[in-house]
Amino acid sequence: MGWRAVLVLLSIAGVARSQNCRGEEPKPRPCENVCDENGNCRIRAAMLLPKNTTFYASLPVVQPVFDLAIQSQAVQAAFPPWLKFEWMTYDVTDCDAAYAVISAIDAYNDCAHVFFGPACDFALASVARITKFLGNSGIPLITTGGFTFDFVTPKQTCDDEFYMLVRTSPLGFKDMAYFIIDVMRHYDWRQLLLINEPEAQVDVAGKSTCHLMMKTFANFLKIEDIIYTPWDTTSDGGLNHTENLKFYLGYKYTSKFDWKRTVLLYETSAFVEYVGVRGGHLLASTIHDFLIREAFHVYGRELQPHVPAAEALLKYVGYDYTSKWA
Numbered sequence: 348m349g350w351r352a353v354l355v356l357l358s359i360a361g362v363a364r365s366q367n368c369r370g371e372e373p374k375p376r377p378c379e380n381v382c383d384e385n386g387n388c389r390i391r392a393a394m395l396l397p398k399n400t401t402f403y404a405s406l407p408v409v410q411p412v413f414d415l416a417i418q419s420q421a422v423q424a425a426f427p428p429w430l431k432f433e434w435m436t437y438d439v440t441d442c443d444a445a446y447a448v449i450s451a452i453d454a455y456n457d458c459a460h461v462f463f464g465p466a467c468d469f470a471l472a473s474v475a476r477i478t479k480f481l482g483n484s485g486i487p488l489i490t491t492g493g494f495t496f497d498f499v500t501p502k503q504t505c506d507d508e509f510y511m512l513v514r515t516s517p518l519g520f521k522d523m524a525y526f527i528i529d530v531m532r533h534y535d536w537r538q539l540l541l542i543n544e545p546e547a548q549v550d551v552a553g554k555s556t557c558h559l560m561m562k563t564f565a566n567f568l569k570i571e572d573i574i575y576t577p578w579d580t581t582s583d584g585g586l587n588h589t590e591n592l593k594f595y596l597g598y599k600y601t602s603k604f605d606w607k608r609t610v611l612l613y614e615t616s617a618f619v620e621y622v623g624v625r626g627g628h629l630l631a632s633t634i635h636d637f638l639i640r641e642a643f644h645v646y647g648r649e650l651q652p653h654v655p656a657a658e659a660l661l662k663y664v665g666y667d668y669t670s671k672w673a
């Protein structure tokens with residue numbers, strides 16, 4: 348192979364590398380350079396979050412966190428001293444998908460190098476689908492959101508729907524689905540009633556948070572061959588909850604329950620891989636908080652490794668579900 352062939356090969360490799368996700372030569376915009384002509388170098392970071400503090404990830408909450416993070420020694424040591432950050436904020440009104448897209452376009456026009464947010468699933472999906480096409484070679488999008496199962500699929504090439512998206516949260520709805528599936532498997536339970544209020548918990552992942560969670564659950568329950576019945580509480584068929592519960596459960600279980608009294612059994616060391624140390628305790632105390640907010644009487648009881656589950660159920664709940672309902 349002569350030097351011409353080598354040269355041709357090199358130039359083909361060069362072209363392949365410099366193409367963007369649209370398969371085109373990038374058209375550089377001078378404003379995208381990190382350093383300006385005076386040698387001032389800054390990364391323009393755009394926060395695409397709602398101002399509305401109903402949502403967990405909102406501008407008034409997240410902005411101070413970034414300010415503090417930037418001041419910390421560890422973060423300062425990670426970047427060269429001549430590199431500064433410029434924070435730009437965009438209000439994604441009510442975490443809505445349409446506002447998220449227009450905010451992303453505004454941020455792109457302002458030459459942002461990186462997006463933080465959106466954190467609501469529908470808003471995130473709309474923006475994360477296009478960030479791979481923005482700028483020279485795509486704009487990275489970092490978010491604590493992205494709970495629905497679509498977001499946990501691989502995203503390493505241009506062909507992947509959410510290429511350029513980085514989820515920093517270790518927990519998604521898929522993990523919660525497998526938590527339920529593992530419990531079902533453990534007791535050899537086969538059927539499940541999914542009671543769902545589609546527009547609840549919008550503060551967590553925006554519009555239809557619970558609907559998306561249910562969709563994720565359904566997706567994996569199907570894969571794992573567990574029969575489920577979905578009950579959307581917003582369509583009551585003219586019946587109250589008590590009647591609907593009887594309808595959906597086929598008159599089987601309701602009389603056994605006093606629905607406002609709940610015993611929460613947990614294992615402190617569970618779910619360490621998802622939540623960290625004392626994962627089970629953290630998870631249980633979060634569920635505990637929500638139950639109390641909904642006016643349930645909750646009794647938290649820690650499971651001891653040396654006491655069998657059936658025995659603990661008898662002691663704390665007064666009924667050994669494991670053997671009777673298997």
Ligand SMILES: *[C@@H]1O[C@H](CO)[C@@H](O)[C@H](O)[C@H]1NC(C)=O
Nearest residue numbers: 399400401402441442549550
């Ligand atoms: C904040 O968002 C919630 C949920 O979408 C909405 O009900 C509320 O009206 C909003 N508040 C303001 C001040 O816009």
Ligand SMILES: *[C@@H]1O[C@H](CO)[C@@H](O)[C@H](O)[C@H]1NC(C)=O
Nearest residue numbers: 585586587588589590591592
């Ligand atoms: C639900 O409806 C049934 C039948 O009409 C009635 O007996 C019961 O008291 C209702 N329950 C509640 C909680 O309203």
